[in-house]
Amino acid sequence: MAMSADLKALFQDIHEKVLQGKAMDVFEQYYADDVVMQENEAPPTVGKEVNRARELDFFSKVTEFRSLELKNVAFGEDTIFAEWFADYTHAEWGKRTYHQVSVSKWRDGKIVHERFYYGS
Template sequence: MSTLLEKISDLNDLVLQGKAMEAFERYYHEDVVMQENETKPTVGKAANRRREEEFFAAITEFRGAKPLKVAVGESVTMVEWHYDYTHKDWGTRNYTQISVQEWRNGQIVLEKFYYGV
């Protein structure tokens, strides 16, 4: 059985390889809840899959992503990411985001993203 550090490291590596949806399928629970800052959470893997696919489809130029810091606790991981891309609706985005994941039985059941707008 992999440790949470191994799991979050593999997830991050998949994202960096352009395989974010593969990471999503591998590491996210069927009942996952995902939330951007204080917006209404998206519940369930199917709804979050659609949300993620729509997000990636709207990227018109991707200049980079880099995990800056990773923290692991008891059933929780946190990653500080730096992103640089252009989105068809939001324009140029160059920012730092904190992603906090709660894990159960080796899968993410809750993920919340914190970033400035």
């Protein structure tokens, strides 16, 4: 099990890379092959390959990126809770400005489950 000190170090690396525009590098390094990702109440997406395609599709449709800010983060046993503020324009969804909370569950230094909570 990852203790919160270990998770803090992992999250610091993730935070720095995401802010540098390296979200897909984070995905390749820190997400398990059997990862389950879920947006709000949507059905979960299972497996790294399918989630990689979903992430690449999302990033390919961001037409303007204005801001991403970490507002809060908390650490539990094998779990990270992070609140983000995002402001961008998406080719299909239009302008998006919102707060989002991600809850990631970790095993052996990899994210095995991540769920995103946000208002529409």
